[in-house]
Amino acid sequence: MSRSLEEILFAAPGLRARAVTKAVSAAAAALLLLLAVVIVWQFHSAGQLEAPYWEFFAWATTWSFLAKGLLGTLASSAMAAVISLALGLVLLLGRLSRLRLLRWPSIAVIEFLRGTPTLLLIYVCFLVLPSVGIKLSTYWMLTLPIGLSTAAVVAEVYRAGVLAVPRGQTDAARSLGLTEAQVFFFIVFPQALRYIIPALVAQLVIVVKDTTFGYVVTYGELMQNAKVLIANYHSLVPVYLIVAALYCLVNYGISKASQRLGRPMH
Amino acid sequence: MADHGPAFWQALLLTWKLTLVSFVPGVLLGVLVAVLRLLPLPPLRWALSVYVEIFRNIPSVALLIFIVFALPDLNIVIDYEPSVILTLTLVCSAFTADYLRAGINTIPGSQIEAALSLGMRPLQIVSAVVLPQALRSVVQPMTSLLIALMLSTSLASQLPFPGRELTALVSKIANDSALGIAAFAVAATMYVVTGLLIAWAGAVLEKKVRILR
DSSP: OOOOHHHHHTOSOOHHHHHHHHHHHHHHHHHHHHHHHHHHHHHHHTTTTSHHHHGGGGSHHHHHHHHHHHHHHHHHHHHHHHHHHHHHHHHHHHHHOSOHHHHHHHHHHHHHHHHSOHHHHHHIIIIIHHHTTOOOOHHHHHHHHHHHHHHHHHHHHHHHHHHHSOHHHHHHHHHTTOOHHHIIIIIIHHHHHHHHHHHHHHHHHHHHHHGGGGGGTTOOSHHHHHHHHHHHHOOHHHHHHHHHHHHHHHHHHHHHHHHHHHSOOO | OGGGHHHHHHHHHHHHHHHHHHHHHHHHHHHHHHHHTTSSOHHHHHHHHHHHHHHHHSOHHHHHHIIIIIGGGGTOOOOHHHHHHHHHHHHHHHHHHHHHHHHHHTSOHHHHHHHHHTTOOHHHHIIIIIHHHHHHHTHHHHHHHHHHHHHHGGGGGGSOOSSOOHHHHHHHHHHHSSOHHHHHHHHHHHHHHHHHHHHHHHHHHHHHHOOOO
16 A cells, blocks of 8 residues: 555654654644643633533433434435435436437526525525415425435536446447437446445535524424523533534534445445 | 615625635635644644544534524624634635645655655645645635535525625515515526636636646
């Protein structure tokens, strides 16, 4: 295995350089420790370390409520992922179509959904649609916009995958007498999927992040449940810290999984 | 709808401003983090890895809410607009550091060996050999990051700013009148056009600076 760049860069330092490195290393560690102490001290002097702010984390009800919120987050994310994978495929087929009548509208829809903030789409479902008589549940007010804007991104990811499949595959399949649809669904798309699975999984991180907007429409996901906890126990800092840590853990897990999938399969 | 014309231009300008003032320091901070992570100082490397993972994985809204509503309980009060900028800067810096790391990894080790054998010092190599090439190779992801950051300025609509950016303006118009759809269409067009402009500028820059290997 080849060495990493920094290993080469700082390889075989002299005795003096090694001593300097060690000293600076120790100083950095001390500085970081000092920073941690300052943060803890800030918590302490603001009274945030006192028991009433933290004791309800010892109760099972708190955690089951947070778990319910996390479940709401995952339920919305999963549905948004399903919508985006399916709709993304439809948009991709339109995008790759030879008919201008299909291709141009698909490009327009993709650019439009990709180019507008998810939050703006959520506001449309939340504020604008009810005024024209369309009433969605809070779950759909959150999930639908996320699914739509992710679908456009997924369509582009699919396209990158399809373009990465060698042309010879298409030519060979055609010369075997497969129809255009067979060529796409049995030859090109399955291979494209293998290239882009890491990118698709990484997209899931963005979906999970977007569900944080659930509190805008008061859908019971993690952030919304955190707000309820705060209202009940008047404990802002600890609850937000724990919730932020939960989000980081979930997304870190997904990122790591996508990196693992990204390793070559041979 | 025509009465809202000036408001939309102001909102667009605020969106652009928020994007720029968080992108520039975010990138600078990201470059600094990426360089510091190269140094052979294990505690620093560890702390910066934690920094990058936290701000890459935390939802921006959660970070913004923490800065605005939780930090005052720790006796740290930051005004609304700086809070949005700080949130976006931190997130931007983490992604920049991550992309640069990937860019740095594309540089062949033999170049470093060659530079060392010329007698260059490690930090000289970083600034003269590693960084220029790494920066050139990350134009595309940085363009996407800038677009994502521009869209993320919609977060500002969650705070009671005196000025309104595009998303806040749409939600206000939709609340006050029946012009919601029209307002949405205008704002969406402004976002899409801005995004396409950034993508175009990124593509031009990419063509200019890319390294053909």
